[in-house]
Amino acid sequence: MNSKVKRIINILYSITGTYNPFIIAELLNIDVHYKNLGGHPLGHCSKILKETVIVLDSSLVDSPIRFFICAHELCHAIKHSDIASYYSLNELSKGKLEYEADIFAFELIKLLFSIELTEESITDEMANDYGINFIN
Known part of the structure; x- marks a missing residue:
């Protein structure tokens, strides 16, 4: 796991007690x-009147993919909150921020579901059930 991502996730866990x-x-x-x-998109993170809001597509209400998408947008809320809108970024910067958010979401969800899944099945199960289309 990326050391910066690991540190952020560990801090979040120490504050909240959950993944x-x-x-x-x-x-x-x-x-x-x-x-x-x-x-x-399936999700979006915005600041509205100094309040951070995550909006998820209504198609995700009953979908297990909602955890990954929420975690992805949570990363934007935590790490990229000073950026007004991802649309204002150039393509290279936007790609980097999206990649960081995907890595964060993957690692957070892996920890969340590691209790339920055996170590051998974590990545296969997550890829199938939680919409993760890459393996780190």
């Missing part, structure tokens, strides 16, 4: 809402 991105967001006073985003 669940929804509970972490709640404890950090980050609102999570479901809205119809038309399926793309």
